[in-house]
Amino acid sequence: MLAIDARDVEKTFRSGWPRRRETHALRGVSLAVERGSIFGLLGPNGAGKTTLLSILATLLTPDRGTITVLGHDIVRDAALLRRRLNMASGRPSFLWSLRVGEIVAFYGRLYGLSGRALRARVDGLIEICELGPYRRVPYSDLSTGLKQRVALAKSLVNDPELLFLDEPTLGLDPDVSVRVRAHIARLRREQGITIVLTTHYMREADELCDEIAFIKGGQILARGTPGELKRQIRLGEVIALRLDPARVPWLAETPGVLRCVEVDGWVECTVDEAEKRLPDILRALHADGVVIRNVQVREPELEEVFVELAK
Amino acid sequence: MSWRNELLAVWAVTLRNALMGARNVFFFFELLFWPIVGVLSIGLMSRFLELTEAQASFVLVGTIALSIVNVCQLEVAYAVLLDVWSKSLKHQFLAPIGIRHLTLGSWVVGMVRSLAVFVLLAALGRWAFGFHVLQPGWVALLTFLLGCFLTAWVVGVAVCALITLFGNRAEAFAWASVNLVLVLAGIYYPISVLPDFIAAIAKAIPLTYFLDAYRSHYGFESEFGAPIATGLALSLLYAALAHWAFLAAIQRARRTGLLLKMSE
Numbered sequence: 001m002l003a004i005d006a007r008d009v010e011k012t013f014r015s016g017w018p019r020r021r022e023t024h025a026l027r028g029v030s031l032a033v034e035r036g037s038i039f040g041l042l043g044p045n046g047a048g049k050t051t052l053l054s055i056l057a058t059l060l061t062p063d064r065g066t067i068t069v070l071g072h073d074i075v076r077d078a079a080l081l082r083r084r085l086n087m088a089s090g091r092p093s094f095l096w097s098l099r100v101g102e103i104v105a106f107y108g109r110l111y112g113l114s115g116r117a118l119r120a121r122v123d124g125l126i127e128i129c130e131l132g133p134y135r136r137v138p139y140s141d142l143s144t145g146l147k148q149r150v151a152l153a154k155s156l157v158n159d160p161e162l163l164f165l166d167e168p169t170l171g172l173d174p175d176v177s178v179r180v181r182a183h184i185a186r187l188r189r190e191q192g193i194t195i196v197l198t199t200h201y202m203r204e205a206d207e208l209c210d211e212i213a214f215i216k217g218g219q220i221l222a223r224g225t226p227g228e229l230k231r232q233i234r235l236g237e238v239i240a241l242r243l244d245p246a247r248v249p250w251l252a253e254t255p256g257v258l259r260c261v262e263v264d265g266w267v268e269c270t271v272d273e274a275e276k277r278l279p280d281i282l283r284a285l286h287a288d289g290v291v292i293r294n295v296q297v298r299e300p301e302l303e304e305v306f307v308e309l310a311k
Numbered sequence: 312m313s314w315r316n317e318l319l320a321v322w323a324v325t326l327r328n329a330l331m332g333a334r335n336v337f338f339f340f341e342l343l344f345w346p347i348v349g350v351l352s353i354g355l356m357s358r359f360l361e362l363t364e365a366q367a368s369f370v371l372v373g374t375i376a377l378s379i380v381n382v383c384q385l386e387v388a389y390a391v392l393l394d395v396w397s398k399s400l401k402h403q404f405l406a407p408i409g410i411r412h413l414t415l416g417s418w419v420v421g422m423v424r425s426l427a428v429f430v431l432l433a434a435l436g437r438w439a440f441g442f443h444v445l446q447p448g449w450v451a452l453l454t455f456l457l458g459c460f461l462t463a464w465v466v467g468v469a470v471c472a473l474i475t476l477f478g479n480r481a482e483a484f485a486w487a488s489v490n491l492v493l494v495l496a497g498i499y500y501p502i503s504v505l506p507d508f509i510a511a512i513a514k515a516i517p518l519t520y521f522l523d524a525y526r527s528h529y530g531f532e533s534e535f536g537a538p539i540a541t542g543l544a545l546s547l548l549y550a551a552l553a554h555w556a557f558l559a560a561i562q563r564a565r566r567t568g569l570l571l572k573m574s575e
Contacts, residue, residue, distance in 0.1 A: 014567070050571075054401075054571055059401055059405055059565065059570060059571060060565055060566070060568060060570070061562075079407060082407040083407050086405070089401075093397055093398040093402075094397065094399050094402065095327065095331060095394070095397045097330070097335065098327070098330060102330060106323050106326070107402075109323035109326075110320050110406040110407060110408050110412075111406065112313075112316045113319075
């Protein structure tokens with residue numbers, strides 16, 4: 001069952017006067033997101049990720065195309081949908097003088113919570129997002145990471161069926177990013193929330209997403225599971241070797257080897273098919289008297305796929 | 312949406328604005344400084360010009376009305392301005408909130424604040440210039456205050472619509488235009504002294520009628536047949552128009568992307 005079914009979505013922004021400038025943010029984007037999945041939108045700056053997310057979250061209206069979210073038309077039933085979805089941004093901003101607890105409670109009231117139910121929800125979210133010590137701290141006094149946690153708490157206040165996360169770990173310390181990612185995975189696992197996230201971090205997408213779409217210039221260039229995308233782009237597979245001596249110049253000339261690079265004491269050979277080429281490479285190294293200390297075979301990083309597509 | 316949820320959303324905005332107001336020392340300054348300066352300077356000028364008690368009451372009613380409307384309309388405009396200044400507009404409009412909740416919630420805080428200003432100015436006027444706000448009676452006073460609050464609601468919502476339509480760079484224009492409208496409402500003079508075409512504009516402003524009705528209790532003959540009914544009818548008409556304009560401005564901002572731009 002689909003949480004999002006978008007077809008041929010177009011959006012153009014017009015600005016400037018008297019000379020009008022047109023920016024085609026989305027050019028016929030089609031997208032289907034399964035309920036209960038984590039879907040990643042990847043792309044360079046200005047690709048149209050945030051525009052697409054904002055349209056799906058009912059913040060913007062599309063110029064053309066049809067979009068059904070949770071079974072409802074996004075334009076006609078926008079008010080109804082706003083009760084069932086929510087969004088957190090990596091660049092959050094709330095009223096500066098309000099305290100953490102007051103911000104979450106304010107949004108809770110807008111979703112119809114009051115009295116004990118509101119207090120319980122605010123307490124729960126503050127605990128989940130590890131904001132307990134900061135409950136009475138004004139928003140303006142919080143660090144970037146804490147502000148993002150407030151945004152996450154706010155985005156969960158209505159127990160959403162569909163959650164949009166725009167760059168959720170942007171600018172966070174690595175340890176905090178790891179905890180936020182773990183929390184996102186837990187939300188899907190334990191509550192079955194459908195999550196659509198945009199990110200610049202390939203590792204994040206690789207780790208979290210069931211499916212990924214690459215968007216550039218307002219168009220989706222490729223989509224699929226992380227594994228499918230890596231195969232689709234035909235980047236080959238990587239055989240990483242720790243050798244003694246460390247450099248073996250002839251390795252790059254071996255049949256089936258597309259390129260070889262040295263990274264942190266490892267020789268990384270990208271080959272067309274690892275299963276077929278590995279025995280030949282090992283045999284040739286052994287014959288040349290090279291000592292093989294370690295061997296690893298892996299798929300290309302998602303980042304390499306992204307670089308390839310962004311070209 | 313149920314009545315309970317409607318009231319909760321209005322209460323959420325009321326509480327939010329009240330908390331923001333209570334935590335900003337400049338809000339108190341804004342609440343007290345200009346209204347007190349206004350009453351003192353107009354009262355002292357009336358003494359210097361040796362105005363009669365009735366004439367002094369006439370101009371002091373105008374000064375108090377201007378302060379009430381200004382304080383209350385500013386609070387209504389905060390419905391949007393607080394979020395524009397803190398760049399949280401997109402969070403606001405992602406939630407199931409209607410402009411009725413935003414404006415009514417802000418209006419409630421505006422009425423409380425401007426009522427506090429009114430009590431203070433009334434006491435100051437009585438003590439310093441012998442001006443008695445209750446001379447016309449409770450009904451006339453409450454009708455006058457209602458007229459000021461309704462005018463403030465219309466003006467505040469119009470400012471919200473202008474800012475949502477043109478972005479926060481339109482703030483100065485929005486304030487200037489609404490204040491011009493207020494000055495035309497015969498704040499310090501009867502509109503019969505205005506040139507015909509300006510008097511025609513003044514007759515389209517609800518506050519003109521509420522001022523006229525209240526001043527008639529201080530010995531000035533009413534310039535209109537049924538000022539309160541006319542003022543209420545005009546207020547309701549403009550309230551509906553301002554509401555529609557704000558709604559249209561929000562829909563346009565969703566279309567043009569201004570809603571997102573104002574959150575960046």
